[in-house]
Amino acid sequence: MSHSFPESAVFHRPLGRALPAIARGEGAVLWDTEGRRYLDGSAGAVVVNVGHGRREVAAAMARQAETAAYVHGTQFTSEVLEEYARRLRPHVPMEGAARLYLVSGGSEANETAVKMARAYQLALGQAARHKVIRGSISYHGNTLATLSLSGRPNLQAPYRPMLYKAPEAPAPFCYHCPINKRYPECGVACADELEAVLVREDPKTVAAFIAEPVLGASAGAAVPPEGYTARVKEICGRYGVVFIDDEVMTGFGRTGAWFGIEGRGAAPDLLTCGKGMSGGYMPVGAVLASERVVAALQAAGGFTHGFTFSHNPVTAAACLATLEILEREGLVDRARALGDTLGSRLRGLLAHPHVGDVRGRGLLFALELLADPKSGRAFPRADQKAEALGARCFANGLVVYPGTGCANGTEGDLVMVAPPFVITEEQIEEVVAILDRSLTETGL
Numbered sequence: 001m002s003h004s005f006p007e008s009a010v011f012h013r014p015l016g017r018a019l020p021a022i023a024r025g026e027g028a029v030l031w032d033t034e035g036r037r038y039l040d041g042s043a044g045a046v047v048v049n050v051g052h053g054r055r056e057v058a059a060a061m062a063r064q065a066e067t068a069a070y071v072h073g074t075q076f077t078s079e080v081l082e083e084y085a086r087r088l089r090p091h092v093p094m095e096g097a098a099r100l101y102l103v104s105g106g107s108e109a110n111e112t113a114v115k116m117a118r119a120y121q122l123a124l125g126q127a128a129r130h131k132v133i134r135g136s137i138s139y140h141g142n143t144l145a146t147l148s149l150s151g152r153p154n155l156q157a158p159y160r161p162m163l164y165k166a167p168e169a170p171a172p173f174c175y176h177c178p179i180n181k182r183y184p185e186c187g188v189a190c191a192d193e194l195e196a197v198l199v200r201e202d203p204k205t206v207a208a209f210i211a212e213p214v215l216g217a218s219a220g221a222a223v224p225p226e227g228y229t230a231r232v233k234e235i236c237g238r239y240g241v242v243f244i245d246d247e248v249m250t251g252f253g254r255t256g257a258w259f260g261i262e263g264r265g266a267a268p269d270l271l272t273c274g275k276g277m278s279g280g281y282m283p284v285g286a287v288l289a290s291e292r293v294v295a296a297l298q299a300a301g302g303f304t305h306g307f308t309f310s311h312n313p314v315t316a317a318a319c320l321a322t323l324e325i326l327e328r329e330g331l332v333d334r335a336r337a338l339g340d341t342l343g344s345r346l347r348g349l350l351a352h353p354h355v356g357d358v359r360g361r362g363l364l365f366a367l368e369l370l371a372d373p374k375s376g377r378a379f380p381r382a383d384q385k386a387e388a389l390g391a392r393c394f395a396n397g398l399v400v401y402p403g404t405g406c407a408n409g410t411e412g413d414l415v416m417v418a419p420p421f422v423i424t425e426e427q428i429e430e431v432v433a434i435l436d437r438s439l440t441e442t443g444l
Helices: 055-067 079-091 106-123 144-148 153-164 187-202 228-239 291-299 311-328 329-352 385-395 425-441
Strands: 022-026 028-030 038-042 098-102 132-137 206-211 242-246 270-275 285-289 355-362 362-368 402-403 411-416
Touching: 038 425, 055 311, 079 098, 079 206, 079 311, 098 106, 098 311, 106 144, 106 270, 106 291, 106 355, 132 187, 144 153, 187 206, 187 228, 187 411, 206 228, 228 242, 311 329, 329 355, 329 362, 329 425, 362 385, 385 402, 385 411, 385 425, 411 425
Parallel strands: 132 206, 206 242, 242 270
Antiparallel strands: 022 028, 028 038, 098 285, 270 285, 355 362, 362 411, 402 411
8 A cells, every 4th residue: 555645635845746654763764654764864854863763752742741731931931941951051062051042943043043133232232233144155044034144045046035135254165165265275264254244244233143163054064164163253252243153953963062163162142953952853943042142131121032832841851851862872972983984984985976075074974966076066056966866865765965056056966964873883884885876876
């Protein structure tokens, strides 16, 4: 009996294509309702960290749902939310004790953060500060505001008339440097360009700068050059600009550290997170706000903002159970150690004629596909090479996460490889073997 639902009443994300129905998952493996096995080589959309099928997370959610599934965040708090915020604090790379604002997704988290930055500037009497600077290649969400703050022309194109034009600083992406420099000879010129943008826009009109500590699907796990993050933090501080660290993809162990910004010589004013925060067991996002920001907002009378499902106790229960697993099983350290193995095996795929680069950190890696790796020439977007490789991998029993636009915002094909932290070394070998075969079968 087929379970692909060809006459589905669901408005699926891919229209006109029947999807297999998921039956179950365990660890780094998924099975559909027809018994087909898939290795989850990308943790879905770089979400699942503690692995599929964690009964203790489901049990924690069920216990909370049985007692109190929903209260409004302006009327009640909950013990599980308070406990989670306390337990998370020691892991947050922020000056002082961070405060947690829990929401339902990464886009909501970044939307909340930019509004929080604006509210903070208003609290300081800086009413002219309303602009948020973004990176030239970046991704911060799919609401109209966060899409405006993303350097993703392919995603923005249908909605261009509805978006606002945000000031843009060059992304710290050395493989396709937006300002045609070469590191380290450039002296981290992309950071200096942020200051130039600030001066051009008038610093007294700029509320915040938002950046990912490792560029996610927009650039394919591109790690900024040494010194970049510390420099931009210093520039933001000097001009009174709120520094927002977008950890929606990189947080909760994905890069082999609790947060991707660790070890970069900078502490953010606001830190956003999501995805792995609940291990994929609940839709989730959050802003972690510094004491300085919270104190200013409280003194000014509060923060005018909210979502119906913010501060939700069942979500908090899923997050707390996930946090406990990450701590108890040492999975952040495991992600760092397995990252060395994954990176080494993936670099073997550079022997394929159209694999131009393999980059990443921890269990967040990407392969970039190029028409000509020697010159760095990308495939035309119409060729859809990332999608073709992703589909071939899926047919061969491997889930990867295709991305586009990394070369110049429009062209540039990549696939993300970012498995759950519980993946075994034998399964990593299988991931790479399927990728190897799929590259050959797609002529790459």
